[in-house]
Amino acid sequence: xxxVEQSLFLSVREGDSSVINCTYTDSxxxxxYWYKQEPGAGLQLLTYIxxxxxxxxxxxxxxxxxxxxxHLSLRIADTQTGDSAIYFCAESIRNAGNMLTxxxxxxxxxxx
Amino acid sequence: xxxxxxxxxxxxxxxxxxxxxxxxxxxxxxYMYWYRQDPGHGLRLIHYSYGVKDTDKGEVSDGYSxxxxxxxxxxxxxxxxxxxxxxxxxxxxxxxxxxxxxFGQGTRLTVV
Numbered sequence: 550x551x552x553v554e555q556s557l558f559l560s561v562r563e564g565d566s567s568v569i570n571c572t573y574t575d576s577x578x579x580x581x582y583w584y585k586q587e588p589g590a591g592l593q594l595l596t597y598i599x600x601x602x603x604x605x606x607x608x609x610x611x612x613x614x615x616x617x618x619x620h621l622s623l624r625i626a627d628t629q630t631g632d633s634a635i636y637f638c639a640e641s642i643r644n645a646g647n648m649l650t651x652x653x654x655x656x657x658x659x660x661x
Numbered sequence: 662x663x664x665x666x667x668x669x670x671x672x673x674x675x676x677x678x679x680x681x682x683x684x685x686x687x688x689x690x691x692y693m694y695w696y697r698q699d700p701g702h703g704l705r706l707i708h709y710s711y712g713v714k715d716t717d718k719g720e721v722s723d724g725y726s727x728x729x730x731x732x733x734x735x736x737x738x739x740x741x742x743x744x745x746x747x748x749x750x751x752x753x754x755x756x757x758x759x760x761x762x763x764f765g766q767g768t769r770l771t772v773v
Binding site: 553555557584590591592593594597637639647648649650651652653654 | 692694696701702703704706709719720755757762763764765766767
């Protein structure tokens with residue numbers, strides 16, 4: 550079965566880098582995702598990485614994947630107050646389209 | 662935003678009553694999903710559909726049923742609501758070939 554774990558909370562100062570970590574257990578995952586949820590809103594896809602990659606960079610976002618340790622991280626450079634939200638990692642196994650297993654979410658608080 | 666609408670957005674109902682939540686999409690995506698979000702658990706899959714009249718159970722399907730009589734609509738029914746079904750429910754859609762699942766804005770259901 551799948552199990553995705555995240556730390557609950559992260560606090561950083563504006564302008565610093567944020568690193569949100571995630572571990573997963575299913576080695577057959579094909580894609581791993583980071584979603585952002587702002588208060589009262591749905592989930593917004595931030596970025597994703599295919600399981601045969603070890604890094605992906607997209608503007609201020611850097612995703613690192615250590616497949617051996619089943620560890621995924623999201624680094625946000627120059628964190629802004631608008632980045633305050635809950636961040637979910639999720640894994641997808643290649644069946645039923647894009648069925649996702651989510652972690653519990655990490656609440657990022659950015660202090661001015 | 663992807664063309665996905667959930668209704669109602671908020672509902673309060675009494676224990677033992679039936680409740681139906683609706684997810685409507687205008688993207689003609691094959692796959693549709695119902696998740697529930699609870700603190701500390703992230704999102705957990707209730708049921709999903711891979712085509713008209715084709716549905717299957719997810720991780721937390723007990724107490725829920727679904728129907729998909731046309732591509733654009735996916736209904737989630739609580740036959741007899743219980744307090745443990747108080748949650749925020751999210752619908753998602755995916756084309757299957759894509760790497761992204763698009764989420765609705767959520768329905769907050771309170772069972773009293």
